[in-house]
Amino acid sequence: MKTTLSTRTALALAVAMTLGTGTMAVAQTHADHDHSTPEGMQQHMQLIQQEQQGKAAGQHEAEALVRKVDPAAGKITLRHGAIPGMGMGAMTMVYAVKDKAMLDGLKAGDKVRFAAEKVDGSYIVTRIEKAE
Template sequence: MKTAAPASQAAGMLTDAVVQKIDMAGGVIVLKHGDIPNLAMPPMTMGFDVADRKMLDQVKAGDKVKFHVEVMKGKPTVTHLEAAR
């Protein structure tokens, strides 16, 4: 099973975003994000699964964050999430 990426690995590929909504029950975070180079994804607002639901306890709607996303089980999934500084 793939787990969350180590901070050192994800740190070089973080994308800025603002949390729009959190669905604790579904394990989904909705982010308004910038370009995601590793997925060739332009800026947009969309929901992402999270690799570890504990990440959702650390943020709330309106928070500025940095995140990393990988395709897991065919879905873009947040593997690293931290508060923006």
């Protein structure tokens, strides 16, 4: 006897597999903090708010460590964790900035919070500030 999947069954399996993959990605994004402490829960809530705001505005926010600042070129090298909304894992990357003046006062070793958006195929830092 031949067994074949119906179109409905195949579609249901594809949807289930896709949803499972998305759930794992969300779990990985939120795995870097402890939900059992007030600080961990606060960080979790901030991440959720940032993800929602970023999706609404087309911008994506993250925390990073400044590795290098090049004011003349209007670029900054940042080491950041995963940014799911941008489809990026944790990495070190050189970003152009929207305005060179944004780099004033920043130096290698600074912890920052930044927002970036995709412009003409490249991610541009649209806002950056020192993190506390």
